[in-house]
Amino acid sequence: MKWNDDRGFGFIEPATGTEEVFVHVSAFPRDGIRPRIGEFVSFEIDLREDGKKRAVRIMRPGKNNNTVRRATRDVPSATSRSGALTTILGLLTLIAVGWYGYASFASKKMAPAEPMLPATRALPASTPSFNCDGRTRCSQMTSCAEATYFLKQCPGTQMDGDGDGEPCESQWCGASWSD
Template sequence: MNFKGRLVRWNEERGFGFIKSDSVDEDIFIHISALKNMNRRPVVGDLIYFELAADKNGRKKAVRASIEGVVANVSSPGRRQSFMGSKVFIYVLFAGLVVSGYVIQASSFHFGDLFSTRLNSEPVFQTQPAERNNVNFKCEGKQYCRQMTSCDEALFYLRHCPDVKIDGDGDGIPCESQHC
């Protein structure tokens, strides 16, 4: 049900006031949020149209209010924000498409080169001749990659020494993640 009354007190800093109505016994609390979309803030003496509701303590308060003679804004702030949100969304979407297109382009170029140059060519790893730099190494009981100092030493141990644990995948390439 709609009521009307005069704004008798208004606290501008805190955004609330009180309405005196002939239809209601006591002054009715009104918060600025009840006057959404008004072109101006209320002033004492304004005629206010409102609906009544109870706050959490059971006191009467004005809701869905308007000021007589003041036209409400045509576009609501929520609508403007939605429009701005949609603009931002479009820019973000466009940027995402550009970045993903670049990533796909770059990765297909990289993998395309990899496959086209490697399929019909020799293996990437070419083993060194067995006797290269063997003069500097001796079987001294080393078993693990962390004990080796170079790829040449690891190759020597793999080919010439017993009980080494330096070729985990058995492909003939020792210490792949450290030295070779």
């Protein structure tokens, strides 16, 4: 193997004695060991777009080339540690908000309730819901209250024959007919 450490590439001579194959430092295992001249390695050949051969997936004989890769996966990186910390803080925040919400709900539910007053409906004042619709005679009325309303509010009524302010005395508002 020929290697230019300053430029990060070199050439590998295959065991079959064919022409040398280009190799870049990125093809070596990331185990921290720099390529060395004369070092024996095994590799695969990749044909580039320009038709030239390139050595890829280089392995050093007698070494488990996956050991370093597995070891680096098992050691948490700063990024994964901060991601785990963020996840834990997020979960703690969610738990705190949930607990506060539950405690707030439970305290309202457990607190003695204010006595509820029975629902009452406002009754209209004694003002009847009559309106002047052109009726003018006692025979057209249905109650003393209606006759009284018509006499006081509507013009042209003929319901107070004796002029005492009490309408329809013989039909609705007399002593025996009072509401």
